[in-house]
Amino acid sequence: MNSVKKIIFLFLVSYSSFIIAQTVISESDDIQNNIKKLDSITKHKKLANLKIKAKSTLDKYYFKLAEASVLNSEHKLKEAITSYYEAIKFSEDLKNDSLKGIVYGKIGAMYLMRENLTKALINFNNAFKFLPENKNDSNYVGLRLKKGLVYSYMEDLAGNRNNLPWLLVAAGKQKSRILEANIYNNAGTYFLEAQIPDSAIYYFTKSVQIREAIKNLPSIGQSYNNIGTAYYNKGDFSTALRYFEQGCIWRIKGKAPFQAVVESYVNIGKTYYKLKNNSLAMSYASKAYVLADSIGNGNIKQKAAAVLKDVYIESGNYKNALMYQDIYFHITDSMYGDRKRDEIANLTLEYETDQKLKQDSLKRVEAETAVKFEQEKQEAISKRTTVIITLLILFLSVVAFFAYTFFKSNKEKQKQNDVITKQHSQLQAKQTEINDSINYAKNIQNALLPPRLVFEERNKEYFIFFAPKDVVSGDFYWASSVKENNLDLFIYITADCTGHGVPGAFMSLICISFLNEIINEEKITDVAEILNRLRKKLIQTLADGQDGLDGLVCLLDNKTKKLNYAGANSRFFIAHEKDHILTEYKTDKMPVGKGPRQDVPFVCNSIQLHEGDIIYTFTDGYPDQFGGPKNKKLKVKNVEQKLSEMVDQKLSVQEEEIKKFFTNWKGDKEQIDDVTFIGIKV
Template identity: 30%
Template structure:
């Protein structure tokens, strides 16, 4: 699969190359200018080296990088000189990788790493770990490949390097594809696509589309495979990426072969091979020969099938690409068997089996899984450490606050004694009495202000856990959220998490109580939902609620006293492309409006929290048409007292109201619901928090 290699240069070098995009001839003029400092020469030679690599002139690219090294190795050591020396080694590594000379590529990358460590170039180290991982991937050493790719991902996440993170996701997806785990591969590639779209990385996006197309091809979904390959090819043609175009041609050839359109497949394989020969992509050539050999085998042209497999195997051995060597022996075994040369077929099949076992051994699989587990463990351990540091800081802050409160109490107590003494001595002095009363009033008002400020700060904290209106509209364009807390802070909350480009989780939740206690519980419950999706990777509503219940109970069990608090919830997972809806509720139902009728799916009668007889939650699946409306809500709207007789609004009236406004747009529906609620409540106190979510598919 297509691998992503990053050029490693310092920031200013990147900015120069990207912003000005100078031609090689004009760069050469800078080198000929008299009195040019060594640092300028180094930067210029490294840019020239990379420009040659981009146009596939590898010989000239290597020459320019070696010229840069000659200067860097003799110039007085400085951070800038060391940085450019590392950049030259990386350029040599990248060019040799493109030439499929993997051992030379590794040699240069491993020379660059110690220099980067010496100057603490974390971004460069991340990119170089990534490049080393790609070399081991092409060599079929997947355990080592994953080890270096996870090192790269860790650094990039620490630096919040979005482009680097997206590249790492794509490359890790490639490892899982090679291991045959298509679900994991697709998951990582879709993560990569999301980030690449955000940052406008066209070349990376084209690569991800190509990889996704290959996965769909292997799954037998050929129209989907061609769709993604064509999307990839369009971008590659636009940016002039010959290596990428060759890959796309080859991938499309494979898909046409699987569809039985052999003439079309041969046409694309030949296009792919011609480009690979032009840019001297040996690994690509080996792959093309292998693919064409398999195609000729399917066409019953057995001598040609064997010839092309031999060509591919020869190149694969030359560059030590074990996966391609394995495929070559397998192809030769099949060709010999078809010809009737069973002795050679057996011989080649034995070699195929030996190499396959060395690549895909059970021990190697365990090491791949262990590498991922170690990475996740270190990541969680770091998160726990940061969380503990935050808790320690909050504890210290609370301790300081207690000291201040104690000192304030002592000072206030002494002041009170003084005031009592003064009052006793001059109780007949009315003016003095009035001053004392005024002072006491001021103290009470100040205390009230402090309490109010604390609650308002708690409101800001609670608002931080709620998804922004902008993010909701980006993912669910036709929707509204009516959110009216009873107090400044609330026990009700709404929650959303985007799983992939077209899967959105959204919920309306009602925690025990309202005000400050309810708000505190809402933070615990919201965090549990986040962990279910982000940490445990759950996307089925029933499974999410099962795990959330477990996490909430686990959190409250840390208390010495028994805590039975929790939440009621209505949770949907929506496929925005197909309008498929998965739903489950804890004590709160789902209403959906279809063909002028409001239908109801009843919830499981148990909360998210400690409960007498706990049962697994059940996921419900719906296939709805465009225009259907979902309503998720808590009980605050229907339970509000009001009207002429001061009675509850009730669910029947709530349902009638929704039916009467079904033809309004979602913003108008929200406004009507809000006005109706205020009108019904009148001068009466609001009895509970209100949260209603409306979503038009």
């Protein structure tokens, strides 16, 4: 009898534990699914009750999911991430990959909601590493759909194209008709972005048929608006107008967000303009402009301003046309300038926060050694450089946009009447602003070049002659020291990217970023391997272009005075202290980029130097400069002769002679290329 009682007791304990576990999961799901409906007091009361019940590791996992959901709803990003990483730790304790994948999916959705697309995509991909593929699982399909949204926002047609076939197969397997309709809407968006309007109309129509069947009123308006956009892109403006108007009506009926209704007004207005009904076009666009301004939606306000500008030009009111064009430019500057700069300024803080949260939540903090401190310092420098490069690229993109718009606008205005011509001085003022912006970009680019202190710490004497052809340069130089594991190395690079000016500057920024990754992060010090990896990254990044660079990588061992070098279409000189004889060295005849020999590895060469020897490296902008009495190229042999004449002088004197020689040869001729010339005494 006692044995029977014991068995019954154990069964009741086990069954009660099972019931409690199911209760914790159910209550956790209830909090997450109804997070928007619950007030703050109710959310925290439910959360506190859930914490008391969470005894097992699985219970604690679901509690952390609920806790993160509450914190996210209160815009406490750091705390939410901490809770999600603690949930990951519990899933690892349970050795359950599916639970871990669920967490990564929720983190990705959180970043998607905040429009941090890169982090959203990273976390979605992490989720798919751990979740089993299942076209019948609405949660898994929903994650694939969110990934498609990220691709759409990033305008990544290739990524969306690869993801779409899987989603379309899964669409027909869904119990949730809302999810099925959303998949078809995503497919329509892809074909719209791919400029295949007929296919876009097909899938948008499938989506709206489902939404009408289930009476999903706000989404019906979105579908009609999307169909209107497809017809507008086809040039069928009458049909587009009909769908835009239906979309507006459904959005109002379905109590869609107010900005969606205002967007419909803009679409109707721009379609009336295409149909030559300027009166109604102005009416709808004006209404949209005022309403967008009242809710602070710069994107819609900009679109409305564009329509009003076109209408006023069509009606001959050039004064108002110019006013709305200026408003359009101002909003562009605000949207793509200030907002992006604020986002970039927060990248470093966000990176450091994420790393600290991961370490704290997963309890992986280790004692730092001197070597690790040096590595972290180099990584921090690399990350800050990446932030600056991103800022500069965005900044130059805005400048390029304004420059293009300015010249196009100026050409159109010359064809118009005398009223537009009088505004020429205002457009000239904008050109001055653009030039000032490019000059500011020069200061940012100069900040990315290595500081003189890097050279001064490792070299007795040196000089750097850096002379861009335009304000910003396609030439660059790069330097770093490696002092660990009893090594004392100094590595520096002299490089000439394809092009000069703004295009060359873009290339130099990309190359500097890759060199930071290869040398500072991946710790590669083999000079040939540096060029091999840089070539591979450039070919992968610039898949459709022939851009690249010519250059020389030098690695000097400060202890042994041994020089390792590898180069691409470059040459350099060494002056020997012993006899003052100048020796020329050549490198591989192929660029760092696409070409007939792109699969041939670069070769590492070695030279034993002695104290007092001088290394001269330079880009082809110096010897290729036209000038002199017969307006011919300076040529390498004349550079060699000049160096031979002054090799016994101090490098500070040589620097002035190098500059003077170049300037005198060029005379009043235009500089044809960027110039970099470096001399280093061993």
